Amino acid sequence: MGKSLLVTGAAGFIGANFVHHWMRNHPEDSVVAYDALTYAGNQANLDGLRENKRFSFVHADICDDDRVLQTLREHNIDTLVHFAAESHVDRSITGPDAFIETNIVGTHSLLKAAREHWLAGGKSQPHRFHHVSTDEVYGSLSIDAPGFHEEQKYEPNSPYSASKAASDHLVRAYHHTYGLQVSTSNCSNNYGPYHFPEKLIPLCITNILRGRPLPVYGDGSNIRDWLYVEDHCRGIELVLQSGEVGETYNIGGNNEWNNLDIVHLLCDQMDARFVADPSLAQHFPDAPGANGSSARELILFVEDRAGHDWRYAIDAGRITRELGYTPHESFETGLQRTLDWYLSNEPWWKPLLVA
Template sequence: MANIIVTGGAGFIGANFVHHWRKVSPDDSIIVLDALTYAGNRANLNGLDSVELVVGDICNTDLVTRLLREREVATIVHFAAESHVDRSITGPDAFVTTNVIGTHSLLKAARSVWLDEGSGRPHRFHHVSTDEVYGSLGPEDPAFSENTPYAPNSPYSASKAGSDHLVRAYHHTYGLETTTSNCSNNYGPYQFPEKLIPLFLINALNGRNLTIYGDGLNVRDWLHVEDHCRGIELVLRKGRPGETYNIGGGQELPNLTVIEEICRAVDAAFAADPNLAQRYPNAPAAKGRPSTDLKTFVTDRKGHDRRYAIDETKIRSELGYEPARNFPRGFAKTLAWYLTNEGWWKPLIKRGA
C-alpha cells in the first residue's frame, strides 16, 4: 500500500488517472489536491472508493508540506495546470501563477519533506506536461522527441516549459527523484467543453456553429486519455529518475478531419437511435441535415501552431508503451460517453462553458 497525491485530480486528465490508478492499485491511498477552479469538478470523482479530495491551491506550500508529512506520501503526480491556449492569450497571469509558481511550490514542499528532513523514503515526483513546449512543426519535419529544443509559442506553452525546467533543475541540483511526460492532444471522458472535441460534439448536438480557425488544417497527434494514463503508470513504475518521456497516440490528424469525423459520427448516431432527435431537436441531424452544415471558418487565432507530432520511440522501447486505441475507436467510445452522461456536461454549458 502506498500514499499518493494527485494534483488537479478533479480535472479532465487527472480524474481519468485517479480512476485508472484505483483500478490498477486498489489498495493505495489517493489524495486529490484540487482548487476546483472552473475546470475542476467533484463529479469527476464520483463512484471512487477511498479517494480523499482536499480542496486547496498548489501554491500553498505549507498545505502541500503538511499533506506530504502527515500522510506519509511518497508519490506526487502533478496534473494541476491552466491549459487552454485561448485563455492564456487573453489572461496569461493565471498561467504563470499556476503552472510556474504552483509547480515550484510543489517542488519546494517535496524537497523539504523527502530530502531536507532526511526521511530516506523512496519517492517520485511525476510532472505531466505537453508537446506544445516544443513549438510548431513544418509538414515534413520529424516528430518531437525528448531531444527536440524547446520553442514555446503561447503563454500557456511558455509557462509549461518553465515548469518543465524547474522539475529538471530540482532533480539535477537537489537530487529529487523526478520524471516528466510530455503528451499530445488528449480526448475522452470528463473533458471540460472548451476543448475541440467536446465543444464541437456538444455544439453539433445543439445546432451551434462549429467555428474553425483558419483553414482547419492545423495538425495534432490525438491521444485517448486512457492510453495517456497507462503511459504515466509505466513511467511511475519503470521510468528512470531524471528522465523525460513523450507519450503520443500515433494519430496525427488535421483539425478539419477530426471535425468531420465528429459530424459523421453524430449523424450516424442519430440515424441509429431515433430518440436522439427528441433529446436534441436543434441538431441538424434531428432534421435530416448533415452536421457539417454547422461548419464556419473564422480568422486564425494568434500564435496558432501549425503541426504537432510525437516520436514515442523512447517510451515504447524502454517501458513497453503502446496506445491501444486508434482515433475512430477512441472517438466512438468518447461519443458514447457524452451521449450517456448529459447530466455531467449540461450544467457546464448552462454556466457558460
C-alpha cells in the first residue's frame, strides 16, 4: 500500500513541481494538494492531474486549524510536505503582516493538527512532517565565506526570512517537545517551470518577450546560488525516503551567479533563440530580437531594495555525502529548459502579468 501525502502550497511554484514529480515517480501513492489560491497559487499549475484517481485538491488556508485536521483525517495522511509560504522579499518589506500570518501562524496550525492526528492519545502512527525552508534564514555572506551549512547561525535580515526562521524553530520544537517526526530542508533560489513572473528569471523572460525594461537592483552584484526546481524536488524526495528524522538538509545547486550576469545570460540566450527561430519575431513582435536588437538594451538599473542581502550560497555537502544527492542540471542547461517552457506556455504566464 502506498503513502498518502498532503502537500501544502501545492498550487504554487515549487509545490506544483513537487506534486508533478512525486506522482510521476510514485504512482502507488496518493497526493492531496492543499492551497489557499492566493495571488501566487494557480490551479493551472496542476493541470493534467485531476483525472488521476490518486490526486485530489483542497482549496483551503493552512491557518484554518479545523480544515487542516479534517483533511489529515479524511485522507489518512501519513506524510505532510509543507511548501505553503509567502516568499517574495519585496512584498515582505511593504506588507509584513501576511508573512507573519502564513509563515508562522500557518506553520503552527499545521504542526498542531499533525500532532493531534498522529500523536494524540498515545498513538504512534508512522508519519513525517517535512518543512521546506530557505537559505535566507542564515543571513548574508561575504565574497570569500564558505556556503551556508546546517549548523549555521540564523541571522535573518528581512521580514520574509525572519518569518521563515521562526517557522523552522517551531518545527524543531515540535520534534523535541512532542516527538513529532519532522525533517527540514533549506534551499537556495529555485527557477524553472511555473515560476511566478514577479521573480527575477521569469520577470526577465516575460519582459524581454514584451519589450519591457529589465530592472536590476543596485549595480547587479548581488550573488545567489541557483537550483533548478526539479533538482530541488529530487532532494526533498531523498530526505523523505532516507533522511534522518529531526535533522536539517541544505539543498543547493552549486551555481553561484551575480544578478547582472544572469540577466546578461538570459538576454543573450533569448537573442540567440530569435536568430535561430524567425517565427518568434512574428509571435513576439515587441521583443528586441524581433527587430535584430539586443535584449541587453532593456536593462534598467534601479534603486537597491532595503536590507538587500549581498550573497547566498549553500553548502550541500551533507545531503550529498549522506543521501547521494547531486543536481542533474547545470545553470546553463536548466536555463535552456526554463526558456523552452516559457516560450511554449504563453497562455500560462500572460494572464499573471500586472501590466
